[in-house]
Amino acid sequence: MRPQNRRRFRRGAAAVVVAAALLAGTVGLSAPAQAADVTDGLALWYKLDATSGTVAVDSSGNGRNGTVNGTAGWSGTGEGLTFNGSDTYIKVPDNIMSGMNSITVSMDVQIDAAQATPYFLYGFGNTSNGAGNGYLFTTGDTFRTAITSGAPSTEQNTRTSTALPRSVWKHVTYTQTGTTGVLYRDGVEVARNTSVTLTPGSIGSGTTTADYIGKSLFTNDKLFKGKMRDFRVYNRALTPAEVLMVSGNTTGIATVTDPSLKIAALIDDADSRITLPMKEGIDLTALAPQFTLAQGSSISPASGTPRDFTNPVTYQVTGSDGTKRTWTVSAQIMRSPVLPGLTADPNIVRFGDTYYIYPTTDGFAGWSGTQFKAYSSKDLVHWTDHGVILDLGPDIGWADSRAWAPTATAKNGKYYLYYSADTSIGVAVSDSPTGPFKDPLGKPLIARGAYAGQMIDPDVFTDDDGQSYLYFGNGHAYVVPLNDDMVSFDASKVTEITPSGYNEGSFVIKRKGTYYLMWSENDTRDENYRVAYATGTSPTGPWTKRGVILEKDLSLGIKGTGHHSVVQVPGTDDWYIAYHRFAIPGGDGTHRETTIDKLTFDTDGLIKKVVPTLSSIDPVSDGTTLPTNTTRSLRSVNFPGRYAVVRSDSLGYLDPVTSSSTTAVKQSATFTVVPGLADGSCYSFRDSSGRYLRHKDFRIRADASNGTALFNKDATYCARPGSATGSVSLESYNYPGRYIRHYNYELRLDTYQDNATFRADSYFTPVSPWA
Incomplete structure (x- = not known):
């Protein structure tokens, strides 16, 4: 479960700057270490923990105090500053982003249930004729951060598709460096844009005179209504581990890495669940994912420990404050999307x-x-x-x-x-x-x-x-x-x-x-x-x-x-x-x-709820095609769409359909059990709907030393334990060692089988009736 009370280890009048705090969260520590606050690169830090006054004190040491306009709803340590939605906002000193090629903006925010829209949590930039003209801002409806050098039509958004929850404290962080903007909620990434072309410092050529907290750069927008505390601006992009640390989410997991991941791990912080979407062909029995945690937190089993992910596994994260949380981590083979690109x-x-x-x-x-x-x-x-x-x-x-x-x-x-x-x-x-x-x-x-x-x-x-x-x-x-x-x-x-x-x-x-x-x-x-x-x-x-x-x-x-x-x-x-x-x-x-x-449909003909997956579907066949990596059909090259005997290419035979002499065609292939599945792997003959078919005098051979047995339509045949090859072949009962004509048979292994095609390379004189 998610901890209800997360001690915010950054509180205090003076923060200790420790180089280790600037490193990405070290995982798998033998014991939690005392985490120091992240102060390197601070350009502005408003704790908003005063009890009165009109000054938002800058605790970064840079002297960028802000001016609180309107009614200042101070509540002291813990509850921050209340913005009434009517006249409260903070004017930040001009040119706050000047010279910045990278940036982090971070805060705790509680949006009032009555917040009117549109609104900004903060906006740094310029206003012309009542409209924003180059700015960086974050809003909660829809939760997004936008940067532009001009009008809204040129905004470059890092956005989610949902609103930031109201009436509860949430931690919000936006980082931008290079071409990448990342939006975080409670220390966990929720949106990413890898096509950002503007730097914060380029807005207004470094001159910004409409820098606000709780106020939009558009005069017709609404003021922020709610509470805010611990507002920070850095002149660099914090690492994921640092974002976790600043957010106070000491038992969170910022990222998961593994060389076999198809895409980034899917982290559900609210429900303490992680899904690892893996590339096809990966062995799930020995994955060793690496976890990025907040500085000073630890995880058990240790990060990088090989584990069997055939079924979901659990990890326990212990925060630097002693808080514990159990995470459930599952791995899925991801075969979607089915088409390339967007x-x-x-x-x-x-x-x-x-x-x-x-x-x-x-x-x-x-x-x-x-x-x-x-x-x-x-x-x-x-x-x-x-x-x-x-x-x-x-x-x-x-x-x-x-x-x-x-x-x-x-x-x-x-x-x-x-x-x-x-x-x-x-x-x-x-x-x-x-x-x-x-x-x-x-x-x-x-x-x-x-x-x-x-x-x-x-x-x-x-x-x-x-x-x-x-x-x-x-x-x-x-x-x-x-x-x-x-x-x-x-x-x-x-x-x-x-x-x-x-x-x-x-x-x-x-x-x-x-x-x-x-x-x-x-x-x-x-x-x-x-x-x-x-x-x-x-x-x-x-x-x-x-x-x-x-x-x-x-x-x-x-x-x-x-x-x-x-x-x-x-x-x-x-x-x-x-x-x-x-x-x-x-x-x-x-x-x-x-x-x-x-x-699928139920017995009343109503459509059942579709289960959306990352794995998509297995290849399908209707009996007229040979799908890949699942059931293969036994097909005669002489009778397309039907199943018939295939004979040696050195001999002729009597075509049972035309009653004419025809040169035979040779086909050579084998039924093969997937390596590693030979022991005990089972297969049976069925039609394309999965039904057993009637047939005569078939024997099945698991491998060269396993002998033969009369085929039983109600039986399932398994490879002999210890079989070296896992190969099977069909042979005639009446003509030992030869391959007899047959209709509509399929060899089914299991959902992972491969390479099941018909082997037929012996001579057989057709007899009537064919059955």
């Missing part, structure tokens, strides 16, 4: 034997991207980038920006791409699912302003009778049947179907006679962006809302889960949901990434 609004669809994703190209301010790309996969895991398939600039004459939310479908031997551009909906046509796509209309299919709300986020659903329907809208949801040409519709048939909570991103599927309308709720910039759904009896409703099926999981750093699409594996009841989330780490509403998870 993408959003993924539309997943299957054409032929291939899956495709058509996403928004993300990462642009104001969602101002101009290009659409296509990605393809045989197994929903390994994706091929086919490059740009439509570029608004050269390919579309009526729009050149804000390329969003495409959706694709096939009909009439053509492929149709519907998309949002400049808040209108267009359509493009191609002979290939990977383009190039061309504009057949020379104008929007649905122009901006045609109906209430934004004309964005198209989705196409084709019913069993061949009728296609177009769904679209933001704020309002609409549906209209498409004409057979797929590029026109009867405007009189446009129907509004807006369900409660709807924002955007309509998507429709049909399963067992039931229609499912899904959509995204809240704003895509909100970490609470989520997917809800309704069921209906027709493509146009009426719809019965059922609830939310996909939302954030903060323990895994998963936020903003929405604007999804769903695909079914043909011939199965297996469904998968593709969606975007904030990029991990540091993403937001314009920095998103695409992932895929499983979507």
Whole structure:
């Protein structure tokens, strides 16, 4: 549990400066050491612990006393200065950031529940004609820090997607050095921007005359209402360990490092949980992560101790003040995002034997991207980038920006791409699912302003009778049947179907006679962006809302889960949901990434809550493809899509289908158990739905010395303990040592198996009947 009372070891009239305090937190100490305060680089330090007066005393020794304006609500040591939200603020001496290439601003703050917005916790910079003109500030709604050399439109933000909690004390720190700004809450990083191009000292060329605590640089903004204490400015960026130390979070963990981490560890300080997202192929049984703590704190087991992370493990951190806290640390193999870079609004669809994703190209301010790309996969895991398939600039004459939310479908031997551009909906046509796509209309299919709300986020659903329907809208949801040409519709048939909570991103599927309308709720910039759904009896409703099926999981750093699409594996009841989330780490509403998870139904046909994961899914197969790293199918090269005997290439045979003599084709491969899993690894023959199949006279051989046994459809076969190779082979009972014809068999090991393909290199004369 998180300690309720954290002794703030920096209190006292005089701080002792010790060089060791400036080092990153040493981990795994045999005993806690007395921590000294961090005073190196202090440019200003207002403890705000006076009992009266109008002076905010600078304890840094630099003589930068501040002036308290309005009503000064002093409360003495512990509770700081109360700002009444009406006239209280502190004027900091001019030019506080002059000469600074790096900076740290740190404070304890308690925001009053009645705080009006917008407001600044502090703002250093200049004001022109009542507006900020170059400044650095932090605010709590949404919790962010911004720096700019001019107007708000040029702000470079280090931001979270949530508000800083009110009515409780929180510690806030912002550090900036080089191109990186980092925002911390209670000593733990919550946001990072690695593209900061301004230095604090460059604002106003070092001259800043509107430097305030509790007051915005915009005259129409609200004053701060709440309490503040221990306000500091450093002329350098504190290390993560120093930030923990200054925050008083003595049992916190600032960072976790391990060479096998795929991204930075996900630290949930509130619940004392850490998730380690690991690269694929990593052995979780002997990880040795390193922990960064506050100076003087220790951890047990010691940092760097190898441990088995197959299941979550616990650590105990002892603060320099003797406070103890237990942390739960888990490791997960992270296979997401499934597409490279920043993408959003993924539309997943299957054409032929291939899956495709058509996403928004993300990462642009104001969602101002101009290009659409296509990605393809045989197994929903390994994706091929086919490059740009439509570029608004050269390919579309009526729009050149804000390329969003495409959706694709096939009909009439053509492929149709519907998309949002400049808040209108267009359509493009191609002979290939990977383009190039061309504009057949020379104008929007649905122009901006045609109906209430934004004309964005198209989705196409084709019913069993061949009728296609177009769904679209933001704020309002609409549906209209498409004409057979797929590029026109009867405007009189446009129907509004807006369900409660709807924002955007309509998507429709049909399963067992039931229609499912899904959509995204809240704003895509909100970490609470989520997917809800309704069921209906027709493509146009009426719809019965059922609830939310996909939302954030903060323990895994998963936020903003929405604007999804769903695909079914043909011939199965297996469904998968593709969606975007904030990029991990540091993403937001314009920095998103695409992932895929499983979507399932209960016995009543209702959608179960989707579990968002970092690991995503295993490769899938519908029996017509050979997926990678999971179940492999036994396939004949002579009968594509069917399973038949394969014979020696030196002999001919009688084709049982055509009754003609055919030259045989030789195929040589083996079933192989993953190294390390040979002892006791089990496998069985099943169809693509997992059912055991009927068959005759098969024997299974675990390895060359294990003999053979008649195959039993109800049995599971395991590699002989101690097997050197773990190899197995199929052989005929009637023709010992030879390989017999068979249909639709798969070799299944476990979720980690690899390299299971058919070995067939012997001659066999076909007999009838084949069974």
